[in-house]
Every structure is written in C-alpha cells, then in structure tokens.
Amino acid sequence: MNLHREPIPVAEAVKRVLSLEAENYIEKVKIENSYDRILAEDIVATHSIPPFNKSPYDGFAINSESTNDASKTSPVHLHVIEEIGAGHRASRAIAPGEAVRIMTGAEIPEGADCVAMFEICQTYEAEDKSYMTIKRPMEKRQNIIEQGSETKKGTLLVEKGTEINPGVKALLATFGYSNVQVYRKPVVGVFATGTELLDVDQALEPGKIRNSNAYMVTAQIERSGAEPLYLGKLADEFDRCYEAVSEALNKVDMLITTGGVSVGDYDLMPDVYEKLGAEVLFNKIAMRPGSVTTVAQVNGQLMFGLSGNPSACYVGFELYVYPYIQKSLNKTEPYHSIIEGILGTDIMKPNPFTRFIRGSVAYEKGKVTVHPAGIDKSAVVTSLAHTNAFIILKGGTRGYQKGDEVQVLLLSPNEGSQFFQIDA
Ligand SMILES: Nc1nc2c(c(=O)[nH]1)N[C@H]1C(S)=C(S)[C@@H](COP(=O)(O)OP(=O)(O)OC[C@H]3O[C@@H](n4cnc5c(N)ncnc54)[C@H](O)[C@@H]3O)O[C@H]1N2
Ligand code: MOO
C-alpha cells in the first residue's frame, strides 16, 4: 500500500466534489407533504393579491365625498343599507348619502372609496332604518387595501431551488398549488464498516463497540433533506465489502461508507475503489478531524469514504456530503452558512491543518460566542450531541485565545433560548 498521501486544502476538496454533476429528478407532491422540500418550479402569482379591493377594518364603507363637510359640530348622517362580512359581497352599489356596514376582509362595494372604522362613527336607528354618523372628513382610498397592491398577477415570487418554508407553503395555498413540483430526495446509501461493530441491541463484548456512525450519519442525511438507506454493517473482509459496495451502487444515488479509509491493514476502502475502477478525487485533506476522508466516483456516482472515527465522520459528512446533497436537490444555496463569532475559550493547541472544532453557539448580548462542545478528538462521540456548529481554526497558527474572532460554520441555526430577549 502506498502510505504517502498528499493533503489538499479543504476548499479544493469541496470544489472537486461540487464540480461533479448531480442528477436532479423532479416529482410532484401534495401541498400537505411539501414542507422543507426544494421547489422544482417557480412560484408565480396566478392572480393579484388582494384579488379585490378589501377592507382592512371593521367599519363603514362610504364615499369620501359625502364626508367633505363633516365636523364635530355638524356630523354627516348616512343611511346604512346593508351589512357584509368577509366572503360576502354587497347586493348593489352605494349611492350618495349611503353607507355599508363592512367587516375586515370584505370586498369594498361599488360606489365606496374609503372605510371609516367603527371607533370614529356613531350609529342609531330611526323609522326602522339604520344610520351612521361621522364627525370628520375621510380621504379618497383611506383604509382600503387595493386590488393588486401586494402583488400583481404573473409576478415571480419564489424561485425554484428554494426550500419550502411555512411562508412558501402559505403562497402555494394562496395561489391554488394543491400539488407542487419538488426535487426528488436523493437516496443516500450507508454502510458502516468494521469487524468491531455491534448492533445497537447487542451487549458489549471485549474489543467491540456499538455502531454509532450509521445512526448518526442517517440522521445527518435526513437533516440534509435526503433519503437515507441504511444497508447494514460490513466486517473488514475484502470480498464481502467489494460485493456489497458494487451491488449497493445500483440501488442508491450516492453511497457513504464509514471506516476503513486510512492506511491500516484492515482499511479496505482504497482497494475497493481500485477494484471498482473508481477515480479517487482525494484521500487526504489538510483538516482535522477527517483528514483521511476519501471521495471517489465511478460513472459519475459518488462514494464518500468517511472516517470511522465518529467526530471525523461527522465533520466529513457536513463538509463534503451535505453540499453535494444540496446540489442534487438543486438548492440555490448549497453550503452551510459561515459567520464570524467570538471564541469563548482558549484553544492553544497548534496544528498544521485547519481544525473544525465541534462547537456550540451561544448568542450572548447580541454577539455570537462559540465554545467547544466537548473533547476535541477525532475518536470522540460524546461532544457530538452538543454540536450545532464548527469552530474553524485555520492551520499553521500557534493557537487561539478567548475573545479572538473566528469563523463559525452553522449546522442548525435555530437552537432556541432560555431567555425572552426582545427589548419591548
Ligand atoms: N498510521 C496511521 N494511522 C492512522 C492515520 C494515519 O494517517 N496513519 N490516520 C488516523 C486518522 S486521522 C483517522 S481519522 C483514522 C481513520 O480511520 P479509518 O477511517 O480507517 O476508520 P477505522 O480504522 O475503520 O476506524 C477508526 C476508529 O473508528 C471506530 N469506528 C469505526 N466505525 C465505527 C462506527 N460505525 N461507529 C463507531 N465507531 C466506529 C473504530 O472502532 C476505530 O476506533 O485512522 C487513524 N490512523
Ligand atoms: O482523519 Mo483523522 O480524524 O484527521 O483525525
């Protein structure tokens, strides 16, 4: 085995993965099932909003001209000819001297050009008729939400490639999209390799550990918007691994394996890639953890050889698999957000490679502070439970001090808070 591997920078590795084509399949889903899917069609206003002039208040629809002479000492009296709630229309146009009692959301009757809120009007009955009075002049178009004032028919509102959030769903409903075209979720196969691996329901045995990577990675796949297909664990036996991987390639859009990518006697993935005739895009990255993360492609299908060490596996997924899944979903913004944050702890360990410390973000007095989520070692699993970000520490430095400004890669931006912080 060739033990020498030339590390490439993280950005170069990401570029190599993302420069490969990803197939984008389209499917139709019901609006009910569309939340968090990626739009495969533009959402265009099929009509204007609002579709008719409507009242923003409960009040009286009147013609402003009839209030021209209204004053405190000489209120104007108008005959209330009918009452309309939202969903109803006036039976006829209002004539001079008339008003319609109107509720929020109802269509403004013809002949009316403004709405006077109940609060500024008085009402009375006389000779079996209803009247309202108003003591101030109203302006033309006052308190009217005009047809098309929010958006006009034909306006492009949401572009394809956008994730369907609750607001997008509201638009789908508004414009009658009972079905919507979305990108099909790519199916991502997962094998966990390692003779030492036990199933979750097995008791610990000497020298063995439970397979945590498969469960972690399938959750990462789901979080990324793709469909995980867990294919089981594989002992470190070459023929079995080769067969399993080559068969799996027919069933999935992309394949993840965990473990067996380093230079050990039982690290078989490099040989599997070779026998498959796959092109290895890289097998060493100038990063910690996950330096041995390997990506290979055969006939345009990607195989991600993530490290067996849980923290390295986690980081390798988020840096290389996550954006490729977003590309397969044709998402307009395929990368995790990276922001500036303040380091909350000294991290003095020097490292030639760029480090992705599993961290947690705290929003302290409006500033983003990041703390390591636990022990910063590749083989560690416990810190991952508290990880919602990576603290990016560029390699080649002597270390970083509390208070230093650092880059922070956000994994799940909305973690909640213990405090109600709005200053109001
Ligand atoms: N001589 C060298 N040794 C190692 C190097 C090196 O450059 N030269 N690289 C080290 C680095 S860095 C890492 S990271 C690991 C990568 O190891 P592999 O990707 O080959 O993974 P394995 O050897 O299969 O396992 C490593 C470790 O992870 C545990 N593991 C594996 N699968 C799972 C799983 N599904 N769930 C939980 N834990 C798992 C496994 O038991 C090992 O402890 O190599 C270093 N060595
Ligand atoms: O690939 Mo290893 O986790 O860099 O430490």
Ligand SMILES: [Mg+2]
């Ligand atoms: Mg190994």
